[in-house]
Amino acid sequence: MTIATADRPLTPDALTDPLPLARALIRRASITPRDDGALDVLQAALEALGFRCTRLPFGDGDGRIDNLYARRGETGPNFCFAGHTDVVPVGEGWTVDPFAAEVIDGRLFGRGAADMKGAIAAFVAAVARHLKDDGAAAGQGSLSLLITGDEEGDAVNGTVKVLEWLAQQGERIDHCLVGEPTNPARLGDMMKIGRRGSLNGRVTVYGTQGHVAYPHLADNPIPRLMRMLGALIERPLDAGTEHFQPSNLEIVTIDVGNAASNVIPGAAHARFNIRFNDLHSGERLTAWVREHLELAAGGALFDLDVKVSGDAFLTPPGLLSSLIADACAAVTGRRPEQSTSGGTSDARFIKNACPVVEFGLVGRTMHKTDEHVELADLEALTAIYHRILAAYPLAAAG
Numbered sequence: 001m002t003i004a005t006a007d008r009p010l011t012p013d014a015l016t017d018p019l020p021l022a023r024a025l026i027r028r029a030s031i032t033p034r035d036d037g038a039l040d041v042l043q044a045a046l047e048a049l050g051f052r053c054t055r056l057p058f059g060d061g062d063g064r065i066d067n068l069y070a071r072r073g074e075t076g077p078n079f080c081f082a083g084h085t086d087v088v089p090v091g092e093g094w095t096v097d098p099f100a101a102e103v104i105d106g107r108l109f110g111r112g113a114a115d116m117k118g119a120i121a122a123f124v125a126a127v128a129r130h131l132k133d134d135g136a137a138a139g140q141g142s143l144s145l146l147i148t149g150d151e152e153g154d155a156v157n158g159t160v161k162v163l164e165w166l167a168q169q170g171e172r173i174d175h176c177l178v179g180e181p182t183n184p185a186r187l188g189d190m191m192k193i194g195r196r197g198s199l200n201g202r203v204t205v206y207g208t209q210g211h212v213a214y215p216h217l218a219d220n221p222i223p224r225l226m227r228m229l230g231a232l233i234e235r236p237l238d239a240g241t242e243h244f245q246p247s248n249l250e251i252v253t254i255d256v257g258n259a260a261s262n263v264i265p266g267a268a269h270a271r272f273n274i275r276f277n278d279l280h281s282g283e284r285l286t287a288w289v290r291e292h293l294e295l296a297a298g299g300a301l302f303d304l305d306v307k308v309s310g311d312a313f314l315t316p317p318g319l320l321s322s323l324i325a326d327a328c329a330a331v332t333g334r335r336p337e338q339s340t341s342g343g344t345s346d347a348r349f350i351k352n353a354c355p356v357v358e359f360g361l362v363g364r365t366m367h368k369t370d371e372h373v374e375l376a377d378l379e380a381l382t383a384i385y386h387r388i389l390a391a392y393p394l395a396a397a398g
Contacts (some may be wrong), residue, residue, distance in 0.1 A: 011039075012048050013031075015128040018382045019375065021045055021107065022121035023101035026110035030085050032153035033059075035066045038085040038117075042147060045124055046123040047068045056165055059157035065150040067162050069171075072125075073142030077174035077396040079142045079389070081123045082095035082159065082350055084151030087112040093369040115366035118291070118373045119179030119381065120147065122361075126385035135387075140393035144173065151346050163353055174396060175320050176356040178347045181363030187377045187384075188334030191324050192358035194243060194314035197281055198206055198344050199274040199306060203228065203291060206301040207352070209266035218264040222256065225268040229254075229263060231296035232289065237276065244277030244340050245316055282308030293397075310348035314340065315355045319395055324359050331380050359384075382393045 009320070014020055037327045043053045051070040059065050071078070090098045092109055098111040108118065123145070131138045146166075150158025166173070171303035183189040205225040210218025231249055237247040251272045258265045276285060286306045293304060315321070317338055336359065350356045361381055365371045 010045050010048065012128060015045055016132060017051065018118070018125035018127055018274055019120040020104070021124055022108060022113070022118050023103075023120060023380065025085060025117040026101040026108075026112050028085070029098055029099045030087055030112070030149065031089055032150065033065050035085070035149050037181075039066055039068045039147065039149065040222075042085065042120065042124075043068060043070070045284075046145065048081045049124070049128055050387055053327045057241050058161040062357040063157060065148070065153075065157035067149060067293055068147045069144065069146075069162055069166065070342065071144040071171075073139075076141055076172065077393070078142040078144055078172055079392050079396075080146055080173040080354075081179060082146040082176050082346060082356075083116050083120050083123075083179040084158070084346070085112075085117065085120065085147045086149045086152045088152050088367050089113070092371055093316055098371070105376065106122060106375050108375060109370060109372040109376065111371055113365075113370070113371050113373045114181045114361050116179050116181060116360055120183070122356055122378055122381040123179060123385050124391055125382045127384045129382070130389040134390050137390060137393060141396065143389070146173075146350075147189050148319075148346065149388040150362055155346065155349075160349045163349055166353070175392070176350050176354050177320070177324070178345060178350065178356060178358040179360040180257045180345050180347075180358045181358070181361045181366050182358050183336070183337075185362065185364065186332075186334070187362055187380050188328045188332035188336055190339045191319065191321060191336045192340065192342065192345075192347070193321055193338045194278075195310070195312065195342065195344055196244060196247070196275045196277055196340060197280065197282055197312040198309045198338045199276065199285055200271070200309070201270045201274070202269065202305045203293060204269045204303045204328060205265055205266050205297070207265070210264045212262050212264055215264065221268040221300075222265070224297060225254070225270055228293050228296040228302070229272070231269055231292045232272065237274070238279050241277050243338075244312065247274065247276040247280060249274045264343060276312055278312040278314055280312070284309050310344050313348060313351040315351065315357055318355065320357045323388050323391055323395060324384070327384045327391070328359075339385040354391040366396055370382075
């Protein structure tokens, strides 16, 4: 076993290597909503490369989130990299210090290594190489970074607020690359050109509490809740579309909170989630859910609470996906699948501003204990990002 622990100063030359910055970021325990100085580290690196940085805190009290927008250049097109420095809680069972950023046998360990401090460091390193190696091409257009501290949380005071601020400033983003860990097993497997929407619902059905031996004096809400849920899942929502898999509705919990075996409860609750494709919108699905529940309830009293965290979206294959695929093929020999699978990301907000595609590291260990990234993948992703930057101004102008 070999372990590397020494770091180099984050000078412009050192920033051409993604590892020092990745380690410096991982060493900041930026568990949402805490920043712990992670954005200070990133800002210092970007300012060393000539970026103008603006810190954008939003929210109050425990919900206060720090964000960063950085831009280098004055003219268009503006190519933006979006991501987040916040990470999920550590959890139990780590075999290494989750915030020590140890390199062991060619792998960088730490919370956020894959999701997504490693990708941020790779992009900064790609920018440093672009400025150093690509001459006049590096002076065309603008480069920017939109980095939030709220992606792993409620996503209320992060990217969506930064985008509002950018619109108020008249700041235009032409294309955006989000550095989420999109690859299932190998770098080059997959990019995300869209995401399904997500709807969370909670239904509460009311009855009348009573003794199980005297059901005529009570009204049991559980059978009615079961019928109502059955009405939601009795047939598929759709068969999928060209770019999206079929929508799915999953019941995630049914709760009564009844500790007694001889009591009919007065209420029953259930929660469900719908991941939906571009055949639906959150508004139309909410109406569909309510209609089906009302029919199955037969006039009985119930409450329905719905939260839509984002509608489905698609960036049709084009300039950005082609740049990513070409760069990936040149570095890895693989052209990534153009997918819309998986959960949600902040791309669901960015798609309202410009075309957006996600491409980052391998995600097998994200959110897990002993999260890590292969150093070879970190270098390869930097090379891919560098090729994208080198090709982008001419491609965008064309």
